[in-house]
Amino acid sequence: MPLQSGLKPFCALPMHILAYHAGLIDGPDYAQNDHVALREDLEVIAHLGLRVLPLQTVVDALLGRRDWSTLDGAVALTCDDGTAFDALPGREYGAHGPQPSLLGVLQAWIDEDPASRSQASLTSFLIASPEARAAMDRHCLFDRNDLDSDWWAAAQGTGHMVFGNHSWDHNHPILPPEEALPLSRGDFFAVDDEAKADYEIAQAQAFLAEALGQRPTCFAYPFGHVPEFLRSTYLPRRGPELGLEAAFTTETGRVRPDSDRWALPRSVCRWHWKSPAELEALLTAD
Numbered sequence: 025m026p027l028q029s030g031l032k033p034f035c036a037l038p039m040h041i042l043a044y045h046a047g048l049i050d051g052p053d054y055a056q057n058d059h060v061a062l063r064e065d066l067e068v069i070a071h072l073g074l075r076v077l078p079l080q081t082v083v084d085a086l087l088g089r090r091d092w093s094t095l096d097g098a099v100a101l102t103c104d105d106g107t108a109f110d111a112l113p114g115r116e117y118g119a120h121g122p123q124p125s126l127l128g129v130l131q132a133w134i135d136e137d138p139a140s141r142s143q144a145s146l147t148s149f150l151i152a153s154p155e156a157r158a159a160m161d162r163h164c165l166f167d168r169n170d171l172d173s174d175w176w177a178a179a180q181g182t183g184h185m186v187f188g189n190h191s192w193d194h195n196h197p198i199l200p201p202e203e204a205l206p207l208s209r210g211d212f213f214a215v216d217d218e219a220k221a222d223y224e225i226a227q228a229q230a231f232l233a234e235a236l237g238q239r240p241t242c243f244a245y246p247f248g249h250v251p252e253f254l255r256s257t258y259l260p261r262r263g264p265e266l267g268l269e270a271a272f273t274t275e276t277g278r279v280r281p282d283s284d285r286w287a288l289p290r291s292v293c294r295w296h297w298k299s300p301a302e303l304e305a306l307l308t309a310d
C-alpha cells in the first residue's frame with residue numbers, strides 16, 4: 025500500500041460512515057427497526073456499486089497508512105451501545121419477537137457474494153462497565169442480560185465484527201451519581217476535565233483491552249455529545265497512548281482527508297435517513 029507524502033492528496037475520495045442501533049426497536053418496519061433497515065440499506069449499497077470496508081480503513085487513510093484512493097466507492101458500518109442484538113441472531117426483543125442481529129444481516133449479505141464482500145465488517149461501540157450495563161439492562165431493556173459481554177469473543181472471532189470504545193458507562197441518566205467525581209448524569213458534555221475523561225475513556229480502554237485481548241482504536245461519543253475538552257485537548261494528547269486513533273460523532277457528513285480525527289462524522293439510521301431512497305440520496309450527494 026503506497027504511503028501518502030506529507031501533502032494532502034490532490035484528489036481526495038471522501039467516505040460515509042453509517043451508524044445503527046440494534047437495541048432500539050419500535051416495530052417490524054424499516055422506520056422502526058435497524059435490523060430491517062440495515063438489510064435494505066445493504067441492497068442500496070450494492071445497487072450503487074459501493075463496497076463495505078472496515079472502519080479502520082478510513083482511520084488508516086487519515087493517518088497516512090493507506091492511500092485515499094483505496095477507499096474509492098466505500099462506506100463503513102458502525103453500531104452503538106453493544107447490546108447482544110448487535111450479533112446474536114434470533115434473540116427475542118420483547119413484544120417485537122426474535123431479531124436477526126445486525127451481524128447476522130451483514131453475514132447473510134456477505135454470503136450472497138463472498139468474493140467481493142468478504143472484507144465487510146461492522147464496528148460495534150461497547151459500553152465497558154459491567155455494573156452500568158447491568159443497570160441499563162434492567163431499566164432500559166428487558167432484564168434478560170442483553171447487555172452482557174458473553175457474546176463479544178464469538179462476534180470478534182467471525183472476522184466481521186470489530187469493537188470500539190463507547191465510554192465506561194455512557195454517563196447514562198439512569199445511573200446513580202459517581203461519588204468520587206462531580207459528574208452530573210445524562211449528558212456527555214459533562215465530561216469536561218481530566219478526571220472525568222480518565223473515568224469515562226481511559227478506564228473503559230483498560231477494561232475493554234483486557235476483555236477483548238486488544239485495545240480498541242476508535243471511540244464514539246455517547247449521545248453524540250462532543251465536549252470541547254475531549255476533542256481538542258484530552259484525545260489529541262492522551263488518545264494515542266491509550267491506543268485510540270480516532271473518535272466519531274453523530275454529525276452527518278463525509279470523512280475527508282482534512283477532517284478532525286477526534287470528531288469524525290457519522291450518519292445515523294432513522295435520524296439522517298429514514299428510507300432506502302433517503303439513504304441513496306445521502307450516499308450520492310456531494
Ligand SMILES: [Zn+2]
Nearest residue numbers: 104105246247
Ligand atoms: Zn450510545
